[in-house]
Amino acid sequence: MRGISKLLGGALLAATMSSGALAAGYPDKPITLICPYSAGGGGDTASRVIAKLAGDIMGVNINVENKTGGGATIGISAVANAEPDGYTIGFISTSPITIRPHMMEAPYNPVEDLTYIGQFVASNQPMIVRADSPYKSLADLIAFAKENPGKLRWSTSVQRGGPHVAVEAMFKAENVDATFVPFKGGSKALAALLGGTIEMAMISEGNKSTLDGQTRILAEGTPDENPVAPDAPTLTEAGYPIAPAIFFGLAAPKGVPDEVTAKWDEVLPKVIASPEFQKIAEAQQWTVHFADHMAFTKTVETDYAAAKKAIADIGMK
Amino acid sequence: MGDTFSLVADGVSLALTWQSLLAIIVGVAAGQILGAIPGLTASMAVALLIPYSFYFDPWVGIPMLLGMFKGSLFGSSTTAILIRTPGTPAASATVLDGYPLAQQGKGMKAIKMALYASVFGDTFSDICLIFFASLLAMVALKFGPAEYTILIVLALCSLGMLSSRPAWKGLVATLAGVIIGMIGLDPMAATPRLTFGNPELEEGIGLIPMLIGFLAVSEVFRQMSGKAEDLSGRAIRYSDDPADNRVSLTEFIQCLPTLIRSSAIGTVIGAMPGLGSTVAAFIAYGEARRASKTPEKFGKGALEGVAAPESANNAVSGANLIPLLAFGIPGDIAAALILSALMVQGVTVGPLAFSQNPLPLYAIYAALIMANFVNLFLGFGLAKVASVAFSVPRRLLLASVLVIAAAGSYALRGSVFDVQLVFLFGVFGYVMMRFGFPPVPLLIGFILMPLLEENLRTVLLLASTYDEHLLFVFKRPAFLSLLAIMGVALLLVFWRRRRRALAARADA
Structure with missing residues (x-):
């Protein structure tokens, strides 16, 4: 009996100590980072790099746990339903946050169920054609599509992702009819473009293929200027409805303490500035782009609303 | 000419250091072990290492990685042969004749054949990569959905001859495979299909849980239903006749046409982004059977039935680098990981690399060839270890296979649902076996039919954009x-x- 009460007392003491420690200094124990994508992909690499570098800075282990399925919604809903103590966070990217919930039922509400910790990558989405293509500008491409309804074949890396919605919104605004040909992944879309199966693609791989002299960039599908083609207009600059940010970021359940977001606002810029992160970002062809808790939340909310309107206008379901 | 020679020599010398040889040995050994464990893949291990790759010397890190991928393909075939558990999906065709051979006491013969075939396929495709990369890549780029469709039809024709009697059972099994393969997102519209609103099913039935359950767990159930006294015997018997434990020169020469044909199939398929090593293994198996003078022996322990899929799936892994080095397009996840590892080390690949900075390419070539030799030597060691490890009494082995199956399928993506799937498919496979339905048509329906659907429907979609409609394929x-x-x-x-x-x- 005495043993049990002693044990209970010890547990109680430990519990009060740990909650005290939370107020004093987050983090004081290992953090779990849920990655909703499988091992080997870009999202997984990003999660592991952030976990390693941020863990080194904060002095705790950050363990990456892959929870895949349902187009990333399973992993993200695990984050949304976790204890909001800052010890379970998740890797997020654009599609399951700002795009997909408008087309399919998602097991979470991106605005109400998640706290956005910060963004660390913005990937460019150049609209590319083959280097020997007759289309020299976005206007050439639109002109062809107008004269030849349904004859322009194009693709993106993910069906019903941000770039797909953005380009469909552009065609809708121009009132043209083009044919979207789905491929599984940007490298397959690039192979199809170079092989002549399709005529245009909006894929992140387009920057490297343009530097290699295989393709030409006509426009940029995200709000950021494309470093390879600074003169190419973004879709919104060209007067079209949306150019959603394609981001990699971190999220936590709604209602995490302010210390948690404050800590990450301090740590994430250090991670991103480190030579290790810079080098891996270059290898992965990521554009490093930091947005803190406030700025990232705003990006998500703006894009979420814009995508909602665009998707309703196009009638994509 | 002298210049070219010194360039090659400089490049090769980058990779010919004792550090990189050591790295290759470590990589191949790790790959073989990981490959043998279902659910753990070389891609996973490489993904875990990427955050640390920054700290490696380029010519330690890259050779290790290449070795790892090569080792894992052979490693996965040992368990496919001995316990009917393909360590990776690419080894599932190896089960068809490898496991019967092991049951006849010729497990070591099958494993050694798999090893020779793996190294043969690797070397064949590496040589193609070194000498014909740009040519092969140009040809592969001309292959679009129309060509993929006809290739898959070709494969189905040659595999169709595998159907057993009575024909209706083969047909039912194929249809069952097709239906299981249809679960998930529709390939064209990306809307859920046969998921019953369950998000776990949205990405389809995973290849690994399905294969482990259907092939390995069902076999455990079958053996468990046997007599109790059988269970205390040795799980896998090895014949005392030395001829059954090695591949003789005559046997190797008899398999040579199969090896060359299968390696060529693997190289061509590997050069095209989109089909992959599992498909190549099945196509090579079907072709080996079609070309054989004794096709009736296939499925009952034909040595060519091990040689064909093993050389084809390894040839794919080398050939995947063809579009990567020529165009910067990674053909599969392994190639994508190699690409990012190369770029972390400041090595660029793509059409400009050949003319601007070919040194690293020569070093890669040297590392590839070295890795093949290391794979061959370490492979004998793994074969020995595996033969001892699986010589435990049957009752212990059967229980361990169930544990490995559950753990492996969980490890893959941290999903309890996948563990449930493994056992569901185990029961399903057992029931099919009891009622005499053949397993191969189901695998073909499950693996090839979704690819056929995706490509055929893409062709039909493309047809709507041409004036000549479907006839565009003839241009x-x-x-x-x-x-x-x-x-x-x-x-x-x-x-x-x-x-x-x-x-x-x-x-x-």
């Missing part, structure tokens, strides 16, 4: 050449049959 040179090859192959089959029939009549 594609690649399509016409494939059609011609298919015609010649069919003619050969008829000619051979006719000659055989005439010979039979002459005898009578």
